[in-house]
Amino acid sequence: MVKIAPSILSADFANLERDIRRVSSADYLHVDVMDGCFVPNITIGIPVVQCIRPVTELPLDVHLMIERPARYVERFCQAGADIVTVHVESDTAENTAKALELIRGCGKRAGLALKPATPAEAALPFLDQCALVLVMTVEPGFGGQSFLADTMPKLRRLRQWVDQRCLPCELEVDGGIDLVTCRTAAENGAQVLVAGSAVYRAENLQERIQALRERAEKRSEA
Numbered sequence: 320m321v322k323i324a325p326s327i328l329s330a331d332f333a334n335l336e337r338d339i340r341r342v343s344s345a346d347y348l349h350v351d352v353m354d355g356c357f358v359p360n361i362t363i364g365i366p367v368v369q370c371i372r373p374v375t376e377l378p379l380d381v382h383l384m385i386e387r388p389a390r391y392v393e394r395f396c397q398a399g400a401d402i403v404t405v406h407v408e409s410d411t412a413e414n415t416a417k418a419l420e421l422i423r424g425c426g427k428r429a430g431l432a433l434k435p436a437t438p439a440e441a442a443l444p445f446l447d448q449c450a451l452v453l454v455m456t457v458e459p460g461f462g463g464q465s466f467l468a469d470t471m472p473k474l475r476r477l478r479q480w481v482d483q484r485c486l487p488c489e490l491e492v493d494g495g496i497d498l499v500t501c502r503t504a505a506e507n508g509a510q511v512l513v514a515g516s517a518v519y520r521a522e523n524l525q526e527r528i529q530a531l532r533e534r535a536e537k538r539s540e541a
């Protein structure tokens with residue numbers, strides 16, 4: 320089954336609790352953390368994760384777009400994150416392995432994210448330690464951008480490796496997912512689809528979540 324992870328980056332931060340409740344039928348809640356260094360934007364951090372934890376039962380899928388994330392991953396876990404994803408480009412290989420280990424040490428699921436230009440091979444040394452690999456389908460930093468279809472061969476390679484090695488690693492895509500591109504992503508091996516504007520710009524959010532799920536699944540079965 321394809322999972323849908325609405326990104327609260329597209330929510331109304333003045334009404335965050337309301338906007339989180341409006342997506343209660345989703346599978347994960349995607350939380351984009353940006354530090355103004357790794358990406359040219361600044362969003363939310365640990366206190367916000369802590370505040371939203373009690374208002375939803377959805378697993379919190381925290382996407383860290385920050386430099387040297389090993390410094391902070393444990394605090395995100397303690398704040399209530401269920402999945403903590405770090406970018407492979409945000410530190411040395413040694414520190415990336417350390418960040419993943421720290422997340423697992425907190426009993427949480429560790430994820431690794433790849434920017435559009437980063438090859439699939441960059442994830443290879445870490446695949447055994449990851450519960451999730453996130454393939455960025457836009458440049459990280461902003462919602463509302465167009466899906467980069469040229470990232471699909473990378474997703475297919477990752478899907479092959481994960482299947483061949485029977486790894487318990489979910490493949491997630493993030494950026495530009497809508498009622499059309501959700502099919503493309505699922506067809507190429509994605510199991511978790513992050514959707515910010517496609518969910519929050521819809522008139523009925525729960526219906527849009529279901530529509531994304533159904534369209535993605537239809538295509539992946541075809």
Ligand code: DX5
Nearest residue numbers: 326459460462463495515516
């Ligand atoms: C971008 C973020 C995404 C963003 C997706 O850096 O990681 O999660 O919210 O937004 P849409 O779905 O609007 O492209």
Ligand code: ZN
Nearest residue numbers: 351382493513
């Ligand atoms: Zn994200």
